[in-house]
Amino acid sequence: MVPLNWYIELSAIIFTIGAVGFLIRRNIMIMLISIELMLNSVNISLVAFSHYLQDIRGQVLVLFIITVAASEAAIGLAIVVAMFKNKAVLHTDEIMEMKG
Amino acid sequence: MLPKLYFGYFSIVMVVISLLIITRKNPVHSILWMLALFFHIAGLYLFLNAEFLAAVQLILYAGAILVLFLFVIMMLNLKEEVLDDRFSGDWPIAVFVGGTILVLILIALIALTQGPLGSYTIQAIQAETHAKVLGRVLYTEYLFPFEIASLILLIAVVGAMVLAKKRRTEED
Numbered sequence: 001m002v003p004l005n006w007y008i009e010l011s012a013i014i015f016t017i018g019a020v021g022f023l024i025r026r027n028i029m030i031m032l033i034s035i036e037l038m039l040n041s042v043n044i045s046l047v048a049f050s051h052y053l054q055d056i057r058g059q060v061l062v063l064f065i066i067t068v069a070a071s072e073a074a075i076g077l078a079i080v081v082a083m084f085k086n087k088a089v090l091h092t093d094e095i096m097e098m099k100g
Numbered sequence: 101m102l103p104k105l106y107f108g109y110f111s112i113v114m115v116v117i118s119l120l121i122i123t124r125k126n127p128v129h130s131i132l133w134m135l136a137l138f139f140h141i142a143g144l145y146l147f148l149n150a151e152f153l154a155a156v157q158l159i160l161y162a163g164a165i166l167v168l169f170l171f172v173i174m175m176l177n178l179k180e181e182v183l184d185d186r187f188s189g190d191w192p193i194a195v196f197v198g199g200t201i202l203v204l205i206l207i208a209l210i211a212l213t214q215g216p217l218g219s220y221t222i223q224a225i226q227a228e229t230h231a232k233v234l235g236r237v238l239y240t241e242y243l244f245p246f247e248i249a250s251l252i253l254l255i256a257v258v259g260a261m262v263l264a265k266k267r268r269t270e271e272d
Contacts, residue, residue: 002107005209011110012205014118016198023194024187029127029173033134036165037118041139043153051148055218056225056237057149059150067162067249071256072167077172078263084132084176093188 007048014041026091028083032076039069106147114140124248137161149222152231223246 017035023047043062050058080090089095117137124130138161145154188194225233236244 001104004204004214007109008109008212009206010207012115012202012209014116015205017115017118017122019201020194020198021118023197024191025122026186026188027127029169029176030122030124030130032128033127033169034122036134036161037121039135040137040161042136044141044144045233047148047150047153051150052135053148053215054221056233058239060238060242061235062127062150062153063156063234064242064245064249064272066156068252070136070160071252073168074256075263078260079171081175081264088177088271090176096250 005049008045011041011045011048014038014044026093028090028092030078031092032073032080035076036069036073039065039072040084103147107144110140110144110147114144123186127173129171131166131173133142134169135166138166148223150230152234 015038018041020038021034022031025034043065046058046062046065050056050062082088083090083095087095114137117133117140121130121133121137124133138157142157145151145157178265220233
Protein backbone atom coordinates (compact mmCIF):
# COMPACT_ATOMS: atom_id res chain seq x y z
CA MET A 1 0.00 0.00 0.00
CA VAL A 2 1.40 3.38 -0.98
CA PRO A 3 1.29 5.83 1.96
CA LEU A 4 -0.98 8.84 1.66
CA ASN A 5 1.96 11.17 2.30
CA TRP A 6 3.60 10.19 -0.98
CA TYR A 7 0.61 11.42 -2.95
CA ILE A 8 0.56 14.71 -1.07
CA GLU A 9 4.29 15.15 -1.63
CA LEU A 10 3.90 14.45 -5.36
CA SER A 11 1.03 16.92 -5.48
CA ALA A 12 3.07 19.56 -3.63
CA ILE A 13 6.04 19.11 -5.98
CA ILE A 14 3.89 19.44 -9.10
CA PHE A 15 2.08 22.44 -7.60
CA THR A 16 5.42 24.12 -6.92
CA ILE A 17 6.61 23.42 -10.45
CA GLY A 18 3.41 24.99 -11.77
CA ALA A 19 3.78 28.05 -9.54
CA VAL A 20 7.44 28.52 -10.52
CA GLY A 21 6.52 28.07 -14.17
CA PHE A 22 3.86 30.74 -13.83
CA LEU A 23 6.38 33.13 -12.32
CA ILE A 24 9.42 32.54 -14.53
CA ARG A 25 7.94 32.31 -18.01
CA ARG A 26 7.22 35.37 -20.12
CA ASN A 27 5.00 33.64 -22.67
CA ILE A 28 1.37 34.00 -21.62
CA MET A 29 0.35 30.64 -23.14
CA ILE A 30 2.81 28.80 -20.92
CA MET A 31 1.59 30.81 -17.93
CA LEU A 32 -1.93 29.52 -18.61
CA ILE A 33 -0.59 25.97 -18.96
CA SER A 34 1.14 26.38 -15.58
CA ILE A 35 -2.20 27.28 -14.00
CA GLU A 36 -3.65 24.06 -15.41
CA LEU A 37 -0.67 22.22 -13.93
CA MET A 38 -1.41 23.65 -10.47
CA LEU A 39 -5.11 22.73 -10.71
CA ASN A 40 -4.19 19.18 -11.72
CA SER A 41 -1.82 18.77 -8.80
CA VAL A 42 -4.62 19.77 -6.42
CA ASN A 43 -6.87 17.21 -8.13
CA ILE A 44 -4.31 14.47 -7.46
CA SER A 45 -4.25 15.26 -3.75
CA LEU A 46 -8.06 15.42 -3.58
CA VAL A 47 -8.46 12.02 -5.25
CA ALA A 48 -5.80 10.55 -2.97
CA PHE A 49 -7.55 11.88 0.16
CA SER A 50 -10.87 10.65 -1.18
CA HIS A 51 -9.47 7.15 -1.61
CA TYR A 52 -7.63 6.97 1.70
CA LEU A 53 -10.44 8.48 3.80
CA GLN A 54 -13.06 6.39 1.97
CA ASP A 55 -15.11 9.46 1.22
CA ILE A 56 -16.48 10.20 -2.24
CA ARG A 57 -16.81 13.96 -1.68
CA GLY A 58 -13.23 14.66 -2.71
CA GLN A 59 -13.94 13.25 -6.14
CA VAL A 60 -17.07 15.40 -6.46
CA LEU A 61 -14.86 18.40 -5.70
CA VAL A 62 -12.50 17.25 -8.48
CA LEU A 63 -15.38 17.40 -10.94
CA PHE A 64 -16.08 21.00 -9.88
CA ILE A 65 -12.40 21.90 -10.21
CA ILE A 66 -12.36 20.47 -13.74
CA THR A 67 -15.41 22.61 -14.57
CA VAL A 68 -13.74 25.74 -13.24
CA ALA A 69 -10.50 24.86 -15.06
CA ALA A 70 -12.39 24.52 -18.34
CA SER A 71 -14.07 27.91 -17.98
CA GLU A 72 -10.83 29.49 -16.82
CA ALA A 73 -9.03 28.16 -19.90
CA ALA A 74 -11.79 29.44 -22.17
CA ILE A 75 -11.79 32.94 -20.65
CA GLY A 76 -7.98 33.10 -20.44
CA LEU A 77 -7.53 32.08 -24.05
CA ALA A 78 -10.18 34.59 -25.14
CA ILE A 79 -8.21 37.28 -23.32
CA VAL A 80 -5.02 36.10 -25.07
CA VAL A 81 -6.74 36.28 -28.47
CA ALA A 82 -8.14 39.76 -27.78
CA MET A 83 -4.75 40.94 -26.55
CA PHE A 84 -2.94 39.51 -29.55
CA LYS A 85 -5.39 41.23 -31.89
CA ASN A 86 -4.83 44.59 -30.22
CA LYS A 87 -1.11 44.51 -29.50
CA ALA A 88 0.34 41.48 -31.35
CA VAL A 89 2.42 40.49 -28.33
CA LEU A 90 2.37 37.35 -26.24
CA HIS A 91 5.09 38.35 -23.81
CA THR A 92 3.93 39.66 -20.48
CA ASP A 93 6.88 42.04 -20.24
CA GLU A 94 5.58 43.99 -23.23
CA ILE A 95 2.08 44.50 -21.85
CA MET A 96 2.28 47.76 -19.95
CA GLU A 97 -1.15 49.36 -20.33
CA MET A 98 -1.56 49.49 -16.56
CA LYS A 99 1.97 50.86 -16.04
CA GLY A 100 2.91 47.85 -13.96
CA MET B 101 6.11 -3.74 -3.55
CA LEU B 102 4.42 -3.62 -6.94
CA PRO B 103 2.08 -0.72 -6.04
CA LYS B 104 5.08 1.27 -4.82
CA LEU B 105 6.96 0.60 -8.06
CA TYR B 106 3.88 1.68 -10.03
CA PHE B 107 3.57 4.85 -7.99
CA GLY B 108 7.32 5.50 -8.25
CA TYR B 109 7.25 5.26 -12.03
CA PHE B 110 4.25 7.58 -12.23
CA SER B 111 5.61 10.17 -9.80
CA ILE B 112 9.08 10.36 -11.37
CA VAL B 113 7.68 10.61 -14.89
CA MET B 114 5.13 13.24 -13.81
CA VAL B 115 7.74 15.44 -12.13
CA VAL B 116 10.06 15.18 -15.14
CA ILE B 117 7.22 15.99 -17.55
CA SER B 118 6.15 18.97 -15.42
CA LEU B 119 9.70 20.34 -15.52
CA LEU B 120 9.74 19.84 -19.29
CA ILE B 121 6.40 21.66 -19.61
CA ILE B 122 7.62 24.83 -17.93
CA THR B 123 11.01 24.91 -19.67
CA ARG B 124 10.19 24.21 -23.35
CA LYS B 125 10.71 27.14 -25.66
CA ASN B 126 7.88 26.34 -28.04
CA PRO B 127 4.40 26.35 -26.44
CA VAL B 128 3.29 23.54 -28.77
CA HIS B 129 5.91 21.26 -27.24
CA SER B 130 4.72 22.26 -23.76
CA ILE B 131 1.16 21.35 -24.68
CA LEU B 132 2.18 17.98 -26.11
CA TRP B 133 4.08 17.20 -22.89
CA MET B 134 0.96 18.29 -21.03
CA LEU B 135 -0.92 15.59 -22.97
CA ALA B 136 1.55 12.98 -21.70
CA LEU B 137 1.12 14.35 -18.17
CA PHE B 138 -2.67 14.04 -18.40
CA PHE B 139 -2.38 10.41 -19.45
CA HIS B 140 -0.20 9.75 -16.42
CA ILE B 141 -2.61 11.54 -14.12
CA ALA B 142 -5.42 9.41 -15.51
CA GLY B 143 -3.32 6.33 -14.76
CA LEU B 144 -2.86 7.52 -11.20
CA TYR B 145 -6.62 8.04 -10.86
CA LEU B 146 -7.17 4.45 -12.02
CA PHE B 147 -4.66 3.38 -9.38
CA LEU B 148 -6.77 5.23 -6.79
CA ASN B 149 -9.99 3.49 -7.91
CA ALA B 150 -11.43 6.61 -9.52
CA GLU B 151 -12.15 5.24 -12.98
CA PHE B 152 -14.85 7.78 -13.83
CA LEU B 153 -12.46 10.64 -13.06
CA ALA B 154 -9.76 8.99 -15.18
CA ALA B 155 -12.17 8.99 -18.12
CA VAL B 156 -13.19 12.59 -17.43
CA GLN B 157 -9.52 13.58 -17.20
CA LEU B 158 -8.81 12.17 -20.65
CA ILE B 159 -12.01 13.33 -22.35
CA LEU B 160 -12.22 16.80 -20.84
CA TYR B 161 -8.62 17.82 -20.26
CA ALA B 162 -6.81 16.02 -23.04
CA GLY B 163 -9.71 16.11 -25.46
CA ALA B 164 -11.17 19.55 -24.92
CA ILE B 165 -8.92 21.94 -23.00
CA LEU B 166 -5.65 20.99 -24.72
CA VAL B 167 -7.28 21.15 -28.13
CA LEU B 168 -8.54 24.64 -27.21
CA PHE B 169 -4.95 25.63 -26.32
CA LEU B 170 -3.65 24.20 -29.60
CA PHE B 171 -6.32 26.04 -31.59
CA VAL B 172 -5.39 29.36 -30.02
CA ILE B 173 -1.68 28.75 -30.65
CA MET B 174 -2.55 27.96 -34.25
CA MET B 175 -4.28 31.34 -34.53
CA LEU B 176 -1.34 33.27 -33.09
CA ASN B 177 1.92 33.93 -34.84
CA LEU B 178 4.71 32.22 -32.93
CA LYS B 179 7.61 32.70 -35.29
CA GLU B 180 9.31 35.54 -33.46
CA GLU B 181 8.09 34.53 -30.03
CA VAL B 182 10.19 31.37 -30.17
CA LEU B 183 13.35 33.35 -30.81
CA ASP B 184 12.98 35.52 -27.72
CA ASP B 185 14.41 34.95 -24.28
CA ARG B 186 12.11 32.48 -22.58
CA PHE B 187 12.57 33.28 -18.89
CA SER B 188 11.87 36.56 -17.18
CA GLY B 189 14.82 38.41 -15.70
CA ASP B 190 14.12 37.69 -12.05
CA TRP B 191 13.70 33.93 -12.27
CA PRO B 192 15.97 33.19 -9.24
CA ILE B 193 13.48 35.01 -6.98
CA ALA B 194 10.63 32.97 -8.48
CA VAL B 195 12.50 29.71 -7.91
CA PHE B 196 13.24 30.79 -4.32
CA VAL B 197 9.56 31.58 -3.69
CA GLY B 198 8.52 28.24 -5.19
CA GLY B 199 11.07 26.36 -3.11
CA THR B 200 9.80 28.12 0.01
CA ILE B 201 6.22 27.08 -0.79
CA LEU B 202 7.35 23.47 -1.27
CA VAL B 203 9.32 23.40 1.97
CA LEU B 204 6.38 24.91 3.87
CA ILE B 205 3.98 22.31 2.48
CA LEU B 206 6.38 19.47 3.30
CA ILE B 207 6.87 20.76 6.86
CA ALA B 208 3.11 21.06 7.32
CA LEU B 209 2.76 17.50 6.03
CA ILE B 210 4.60 16.15 9.09
CA ALA B 211 1.59 17.10 11.21
CA LEU B 212 -0.84 15.24 8.92
CA THR B 213 -3.05 12.79 10.76
CA GLN B 214 -5.80 10.95 8.97
CA GLY B 215 -9.36 11.91 9.84
CA PRO B 216 -12.21 9.50 10.49
CA LEU B 217 -12.99 7.09 7.67
CA GLY B 218 -16.15 7.61 5.64
CA SER B 219 -18.68 5.02 4.57
CA TYR B 220 -17.64 4.74 0.91
CA THR B 221 -15.34 1.76 1.08
CA ILE B 222 -13.94 0.19 -2.06
CA GLN B 223 -16.34 -2.72 -1.73
CA ALA B 224 -19.35 -0.40 -1.36
CA ILE B 225 -18.32 1.56 -4.44
CA GLN B 226 -17.60 -1.58 -6.45
CA ALA B 227 -21.00 -3.03 -5.57
CA GLU B 228 -22.73 -0.01 -7.06
CA THR B 229 -20.20 1.15 -9.73
CA HIS B 230 -18.13 4.27 -9.33
CA ALA B 231 -20.02 6.52 -11.74
CA LYS B 232 -23.34 5.78 -10.04
CA VAL B 233 -22.05 6.57 -6.56
CA LEU B 234 -20.44 9.77 -7.78
CA GLY B 235 -23.59 10.82 -9.62
CA ARG B 236 -25.81 10.17 -6.64
CA VAL B 237 -23.68 12.32 -4.34
CA LEU B 238 -23.34 15.00 -7.02
CA TYR B 239 -27.07 15.28 -7.74
CA THR B 240 -28.32 15.11 -4.16
CA GLU B 241 -25.84 16.49 -1.67
CA TYR B 242 -24.06 18.80 -4.12
CA LEU B 243 -27.02 19.86 -6.27
CA PHE B 244 -26.69 23.58 -5.50
CA PRO B 245 -22.92 23.75 -6.25
CA PHE B 246 -23.68 21.78 -9.42
CA GLU B 247 -26.13 24.47 -10.53
CA ILE B 248 -23.54 27.15 -9.75
CA ALA B 249 -21.03 25.22 -11.87
CA SER B 250 -23.46 25.35 -14.79
CA LEU B 251 -23.74 29.11 -14.27
CA ILE B 252 -19.93 29.41 -14.31
CA LEU B 253 -19.82 27.53 -17.62
CA LEU B 254 -22.52 29.82 -19.05
CA ILE B 255 -20.51 32.88 -18.00
CA ALA B 256 -17.40 31.35 -19.57
CA VAL B 257 -19.20 30.77 -22.89
CA VAL B 258 -20.66 34.30 -23.00
CA GLY B 259 -17.45 35.90 -21.72
CA ALA B 260 -15.24 34.13 -24.23
CA MET B 261 -17.48 35.24 -27.08
CA VAL B 262 -17.60 38.84 -25.86
CA LEU B 263 -13.84 39.01 -25.38
CA ALA B 264 -12.80 37.39 -28.64
CA LYS B 265 -15.44 39.06 -30.81
CA LYS B 266 -14.33 41.53 -33.44
CA ARG B 267 -14.61 45.08 -32.10
CA ARG B 268 -16.88 47.29 -34.19
CA THR B 269 -14.85 50.32 -35.27
CA GLU B 270 -16.12 53.84 -35.98
CA GLU B 271 -16.25 53.57 -39.76
CA ASP B 272 -18.65 50.60 -39.99
